[in-house]
Amino acid sequence: MRARNIFVGAAFALLAAGMGHSALAEDIKIGEINSYSLLPSFTEPYRKGWQLAVEEINAAGGINGKKLVVISKDDGGKPADAQTAANELVSSEGVAMLTGTFLSNIGLAVSDFANQKKVFFLAAEPLTDAVTWSKGNKYTFRLRPSNYMQAAMLVEAASKLPAKRWATIAPNYEYGQSAVAVFKKLMSEKRPDIQWVDEQWPPQGKIDAGPVVQAVAQANPEAILNVTFGPDLVKLVREGNTRGLFKGREVVSFLTGEPEYLDPLKDETPEGWIVTGYPWYSIKTPEHDAFLKAYQAKYNDYPRLGSIVGYQTIKAAAAILAKAGSTDTDKLIAAAEGISMPSPFGEITFRKIDHQSTLGAFVGKTAQKDGKGVMVDASYKKGSDYLPSDAEVEKLRPKD
Structure with a gap:
């Protein structure tokens, strides 16, 4: 009898183990890659955003009844x-798709990997136009509004300025080069009278702000395009304020209105810059209110733009997986092309022609309030209103 009980117990143990393995096999795994150790000001809120999304998705029943698991790595x-x-x-984790990346050169590297290995890749943050156009491929989609889209939004305001002599300051890598090129192109088309009198290309993360500010001042521009961000932006602003570079000059700046870059400037925040950003404190829509409430309840903190990007990246990945009803790459691509979904900024669509989402951005001006940098006079620009025509995209994007 004792032997029989041992046998039955062992059988149940094996059955339970088998059931556990079966349940584990039902999980859908997404691979996520980002520059956590290099750029924590953006990527830590980004991580919080996607973790909130995973929690919400699984609390609502997962993806077609299967639990979503995100496996994250630092590049x-x-x-x-x-x-x-x-x-x-x-190869080792067996993820259904790849997501993430921040820097444009890293986004392009993972996109190239996805193309070679035939793996679905949802790029979260990299902004270079090459991701969806000149180096685009059938396996790569992008969430954030690209350099072209953000440049077009900024040019809409910048082209109305009286300034004719412009200088540019941008980090010397893919993102900065792409942003300057497209801004100059779109601005010159609207304002053929503009002169580009100086370009400064400091290395990303290693700006020597003194010589940069001095060189721009010597060129005597009436307006400046800035593309630096993070610690480089803080150094540039501090040095520029000290030397009076921004006094009496218009400044147009990519990303500066994002809290992760605006907050560190504190009472050094320059006023009146035209910027793209995320004024979370002044957005009054049901979609954003719901996100804000959930984020603050979970983290007891306000969101940064990274929070939105991380959250929507995983929400988008889940929507694509649910629509595909499969983890097969070709079915994921078919499901993603043209898919629409809600976001904290309203409904967005991933375009079939170039795999770019229509997520937009806020454009406004920098100001100071209670010793902190804020965005004022901000308005949301729908991404779909700032993309080139299908005919233009076909010229820019290689055939798959």
């Missing part, structure tokens, strides 16, 4: 490390 800001991480996620 350290190095394209080669990002490709290594991507390979580990696909």
Whole structure:
């Protein structure tokens, strides 16, 4: 009898183990890659955003009844490390798709990996136009509004300024080069009378602000385009304020209105810059209110733009997986092309022609309030209103 009980107990143990393994096999795994150790000001809120999304998705029943699991890796800001991480996620972890990346050169590296290995990749943050156009491929989609889209939004306001002599300051890598090129192109089309009198290309993360500010001042522009961000932006603003670079000059600036970049400036925040950003404190829509309430309840903190990007990246990935009803790459691509979904900024669509989402951005001006930098006079610009025509995109994007 005792032997029989041992046998039955062992059988039940094996059955339970089998059921556990079966349940585990039902999970849908997404691979996520980002520059957590290099750019924590953006990526930590980004991580909080996607973790909130995972929690909400699983609380609502997962993806077609299956639990969503995100496996995250740090690329350290190095394209080669990002490709290594991507390979580990696909070959060892068996993820259904790849998501994430921040820096444009890293986004392009993972996109190239996805194209070679035939893996679905949802790029969260990289802004270079090459991701969806000149180096676009059938496996890569992008969430955030691109350099072209944000430049077009900024040019709409910048072209109305009387300034004719312009200088540019941008980090010397893919993102900065792409942003300057497209801004100059779109601005010159609207204002053929503009002169570009100086360009400064400091290395990303290593700006020597003194010589940069001095060189721009010597060129004596009437307006400046800034593309620096993070610690480089703080150094540029501090040095520019000290030397009076911004006094009497218009400044147009990518990303500066995002809390992760505006907050560190504190009472040094320059006033009146035309910027893209995220004034979370002044957005009054049901979609954003719901996100804000959930985020603050979970983290007891206000969101940054990274929070929105992380949250919507995983929400978009889940919507694509649910529509596909499969983890097969070709079915994921078919499901993603043309898919529409809600977001904290309203409904967005991933365009079939170039795999770019229509998520927009806020444009406004910098100001100070209670010793802090804020965005004022902000309005939301729908991404769909700032994209080129299908005919133009076909010229820009290679055939798959």
